[in-house]
Amino acid sequence: MLKLHRHTFKHGVHPPENKTETNGQPIRQFPFAPLLILPIAQNIGAPSKVIVKEGQEVVRGQQLAEADGYLSVPLHSPASGKIRKISNVPTISGKMTSGIYLEPFPSSTQEVQEGTPIDVESAIPEEILNGIQNAGIVGLGGAAFPTHAKLKIPEGKYCDVLIINGIECEPYLTTDHRVMLEQPEDILLGIKYLLKATKANRAIIGIEANKQDAADFLSNYLKSEDLISVEVVPVKYPQGAEKMLITSLLNKEVPSGGLPIDVNAVVVNVATTAEIGRLLPHGRGIQERVITITGSGVKKKGNYLIPIGTPLRYVLDQVGVEESISEVYMGGPMMGVAVSNLDISIVKGTSGIVVFNNNHVKRAERIYPCIKCGACVDACPLSLNPSKLGILAKFEEYDQMAADYHLMDCFECGSCSYVCPSHIPLVQYFRLSKSIVRKRKAAAC
């Protein structure tokens, strides 16, 4: 069943999509790097606890670190090999965290170790949630929130609709697009697991109109599934944000400070869903993920299946980059993080690598005062007032920003900074303001 929506959430922006260079490229397997670097904190919540020793030989798929508590997931070995070192590894934030250096065996067949399979027909919801946690699955859209924790329906609430997020609104990225075209059976099985785990009545796969081929393909593939519909929404950033997608598909608003379950919905990324459908029947853990590598600085643009822990430098060596590259982003250009050190590695939350040339990125020459043009106000998907918030941030009125202007609702989509003709780094201000408010709140407790 295919449904077209004409209305979407309020406001939003239309950055150039730049997806055509990679959306026709099938997913290709990436080779193993000579050394894999695995930070143990790859998810929101508690980092996992290392259970292997230096010098130990491990099998692909074996747990290297176990979940440390409920809001945590295990880390599996992406390759058969030997643990070289357990020490500090660089991360994208600039901080060093503990991690594991793994040297894959060059001549190994790299067969994957299997665990306890979870049968979709006979499993009870708790078994599925445990299976998802044991598979080390986190949100692959970029947030890296442990998926099992998101699927746990709180006492007194129920889930009516399971939303599979195939929006991929970030410019340049095409991983979800390719996953939808190439892994329909995994997605279908994943949805079955998820429907069972959440006890939802139906599932919607939400797709933006720039991926009509994927929508047509999936709705045809799923035509005998009565509980699953494919719904197409107009292209607009940041539609992939949970709140925005819920509004576009269900015409409901998630209450401020609330979660999708408050409107009886659960949203799961489509690549995460496919991963659940692929791993759970074999009790495997996640060892690799699909990543779009693109941007003006990349020679062999495309979508690649890359082992977790592959160093960024190795990735860029393999795809080839121009001499004149000036910036590298992990994630898309709207919400992704600029890379300052190429020795960091691919983690579970890495959805894309965007590399730009010198001549591609135009930097603001100067920051003008806010001229109250209102562009940000008409861009903010939450109808906040970024103009006012920006002025308050400058005067360090953080508490007023939170109390009167809903600062803490901001999810840093970047729409306001994108449109601002004065080039005010609004998102930067808000990020800083939010962390100060959080610290003050913590200090007050």
Add this chain to the structure above:
Amino acid sequence: MLGKTLNISTSPHLTKGISVEVIMRNVVYALMPTALFSVYSFGINAALVLITAVTSSLLTEHFLCRITKKSSTVSDWSAVITGLLLGLTLPPIFPLWMTFLGGMVAIAMGKFLFGGLGYNVFNPALVGRAVLQAAFPVAITTWYAGFMDDRFSTIHSSILTLPFMEPIIDGFSGATPLSAFKFDGVTTDTTDLALGLTSGSAGETSAVLILLGGTYLVIRNFMNWRIPIAILITVLLFSGILYWIDPGQYPSPFFMLFSGGLMLGAVFMATDMVASPITSAGVILYGVIIGVLVVVIRIWGGLPEGVMYAILLANAMSPHIDRLIQYRVYGTKTKTS
């Protein structure tokens, strides 16, 4: 390879590519047809007034940046707009020293005193004009007929009045359509008004060219179309009702729409982003307020024209409108305060 330094910055890493400077420059482009027509219809005198107003604004801006030890902001084109708008609201034979003073006042009092671009409460050009109107009530209502034969060859004597002297008014012709109506009860043909074949301030006569410039800005998304539309519809409706009640006493709504500074004010002055409200609903209320005030001042006030004061009053109200009218925040029932 890859040993090089990488640029880092916080997200988003894309921008729409519009800057304040681009917006301001395009407003200047949009004002060009109006400015050129004023030179065409009023000749060399109007050209001198416009050049003086722009020069004075730029010099004042540059000088004030210098003495406050800031980097000069003349390159953002906003002072050019202020100068042009000021010049276009003045009579085409307005003495140049007064024009120069007007530019200084507009930038210094209208803009710099409030903190510069982005902080002005009022439209700076109108602040300049308001001061000139208070200081030189005779000179600023001394009109000059358009399309005179000698307009490209003769510099009018009043324009060269020495500083701190009042011009000597020689027998002049060309009362504006509004003052002709207000004081003599004579109306002007609407077509002449729309095309600008009347006398008036340098840049207020041709409604068609003003609308052309405004349309360009709306298409390029550099102007909030709701402001001029709200003003013009309010004026049309309000004066239409009055005309319907008593056509003998009140002017026709089309005369109201196309005469005086209404078009220039509605399209280019009320739309000053800094001094107008920020939300769509807010600007509509703002436009309605201006429209009502224009009609009230023109019909019941002591002055023939009320656009300037109407906009200045609405400018003063716009921060309050912003406080009153905000979008409802997603997922809440409340509006931001």
